[in-house]
Amino acid sequence: xxxGKGPPVVIPNFGQGSSCVRGDHTLCWSWVRDHWHDTLGPxxxxxxxxxxxxxxxxxxxxxxxxxxxxRVRRIEQPVGIIAALLYTxxxxxxxxFLIPFTGLTWTTVEIALVSYTLVILFPNIVAGLQSASPDVxxxxxxxxxxxxxxxxxxxxxxxxxxxIGGLRVAVVSTISIATIAAFLLPDGLGYPIFLALKDPTPFxxxxxxxxxxxxxxxxxxxxxxxxxRRTLAPWARRRLA
Amino acid sequence: xxxxxxxxxxxxxDAFRFIGDNFGFLxxxxxxxxxxxxxxxxxxxxVALPLGIVLxxxxxxxxxxxxxxxxxxxxxxLVLIAAFLTLLGIGFVNNMVALxxxxxxxxxxxxxxxxxxxDPDAxxxxxxxxxxxxxxLRQIELPLALPLLFAGLRVAAVTVVATAxxxxxxxxxxxxxxxxxxxxxxxxxxxxxxxxxxxxxxVVFLGLLGLQAAVTPAGVRRHRFLGTSLEGSPE
Numbered sequence: 001x002x003x004g005k006g007p008p009v010v011i012p013n014f015g016q017g018s019s020c021v022r023g024d025h026t027l028c029w030s031w032v033r034d035h036w037h038d039t040l041g042p043x044x045x046x047x048x049x050x051x052x053x054x055x056x057x058x059x060x061x062x063x064x065x066x067x068x069x070x071r072v073r074r075i076e077q078p079v080g081i082i083a084a085l086l087y088t089x090x091x092x093x094x095x096x097f098l099i100p101f102t103g104l105t106w107t108t109v110e111i112a113l114v115s116y117t118l119v120i121l122f123p124n125i126v127a128g129l130q131s132a133s134p135d136v137x138x139x140x141x142x143x144x145x146x147x148x149x150x151x152x153x154x155x156x157x158x159x160x161x162x163x164i165g166g167l168r169v170a171v172v173s174t175i176s177i178a179t180i181a182a183f184l185l186p187d188g189l190g191y192p193i194f195l196a197l198k199d200p201t202p203f204x205x206x207x208x209x210x211x212x213x214x215x216x217x218x219x220x221x222x223x224x225x226x227x228x229r230r231t232l233a234p235w236a237r238r239r240l241a
Numbered sequence: 242x243x244x245x246x247x248x249x250x251x252x253x254x255d256a257f258r259f260i261g262d263n264f265g266f267l268x269x270x271x272x273x274x275x276x277x278x279x280x281x282x283x284x285x286x287x288v289a290l291p292l293g294i295v296l297x298x299x300x301x302x303x304x305x306x307x308x309x310x311x312x313x314x315x316x317x318x319l320v321l322i323a324a325f326l327t328l329l330g331i332g333f334v335n336n337m338v339a340l341x342x343x344x345x346x347x348x349x350x351x352x353x354x355x356x357x358x359x360d361p362d363a364x365x366x367x368x369x370x371x372x373x374x375x376x377x378l379r380q381i382e383l384p385l386a387l388p389l390l391f392a393g394l395r396v397a398a399v400t401v402v403a404t405a406x407x408x409x410x411x412x413x414x415x416x417x418x419x420x421x422x423x424x425x426x427x428x429x430x431x432x433x434x435x436x437x438x439x440x441x442x443x444v445v446f447l448g449l450l451g452l453q454a455a456v457t458p459a460g461v462r463r464h465r466f467l468g469t470s471l472e473g474s475p476e
């Protein structure tokens with residue numbers, strides 16, 4: 001069940017809940033327990049979906065673009081500057097800017113989120129692909145590897161640490177920016193916070209529980225990717241730590 | 242051109258008309274937003290810049306710098322603003338503190354990195370010439386660190402200016418007041434204010450880039466001018 005559809009969920013639930021909820025104490029576990037199934041749980045799942053779609057599409061696009069830039073080196077610098085400028089566009093403003101075209105939909109949110117992941121991932125993947133030293137490339141050519149073989153067997157494996165480094169920033173940033181989607185949609189972990197803020201006396205537990213979930217999600221994803229890098233590229237550990 | 246396209250075009254025409262009709266009002270709101278952002282970045286600079294530089298100079302506390310960058314990125318602006326609202330009440334102060342926390346991460350990480358990564362040979366040479374630690378910091382490390390120091394300031398400032406509209410839900414003022422109040426300003430006003438926010442962020446970004454170019458010594462200018470402008474360097 002999602003918020004905003006079906007029977008209305010009254011939040012904050014002053015008057016009906018426990019004394020903790022009525023008194024708006026710092027953190028009411030009873031509220032968290034009672035509203036895990038209708039508020040926090042669904043919001044967490046939606047948040048993961050928003051993030052996964054954005055990073056998935058963004059990674060595919062960034063990878064394709066980076067391979068192109070790797071071939072045609074001249075486009076790297078201008079694309080890098082455009083990317084830095086694009087990143088300065090505030091998320092809330094970008095969402096509003098897209099509304100006339102795609103409305104109050106997931107599409108609007110995803111277009112914005114994908115743009116941001118693209119901007120983060122592209123420079124990282126390009127830098128990763130170019131991290132192979134000229135000596136290594138010459139050795140590859142000397143061994144008779146074709147360009148494609150060099151890319152697949154030498155340049156891509158060497159790019160893994162940089163690519164995963166970019167993914168970490170992209171995933172964590174996307175989780176953070178996805179909370180802003182609540183200004184448009186009744187979805188994601190930002191929405192309970194957004195609702196609470198609309199109340200003259202914001203319900204603390206709702207803000208803290210959703211906020212802690214968002215931060216925890218980001219930190220868990222970050223740690224998981226760090227672990228992935230250590231597994232895939234153990235050699236990078238000493239150099240980059 | 243389909244009907245939908247025509248409608249979109251109209252919305253944008255209306256948005257630009259809104260900007261034209263309310264230019265003074267929007268300018269005032271933009272100034273309000275810059276005031277809030279400036280105060281937040283100022284506090285963050287005051288706290289994080291000396292700390293980052295000293296830790297970088299001593300090559301200690303890389304854990305603090307890396308941790309600050311990870312935690313800083315993981316804290317969503319909306320969560321920070323809402324949390325400080327419950328602690329400090331609605332208004333300027335809670336938003337200023339929330340945005341200052343947001344700015345602390347990039348400034349601390351970049352200032353640590355900037356000084357920590359200065360070419361050790363240059364520092365050794367300076368020490369060989371008999372310079373003291375303070376002299377090395379002031380005459381060698383800081384000039385060489387300038388591009389990265391500015392990269393941190395730029396990321397922080399742009400992040401804060403871009404986030405400030407969100408603070409409007411917690412009495413932040415500025416252009417965000419218009420964006421979150423579609424009932425009064427209609428879509429044209431919301432869109433017009435959003436366009437103003439985009440312009441404001443771009444102006445801050447380019448302004449700091451210009452300032453950086455102006456204060457960077459010529460010898461340092463060639464290398465790493467853009468620095469890690471996206472905080473995107475692996476690790």
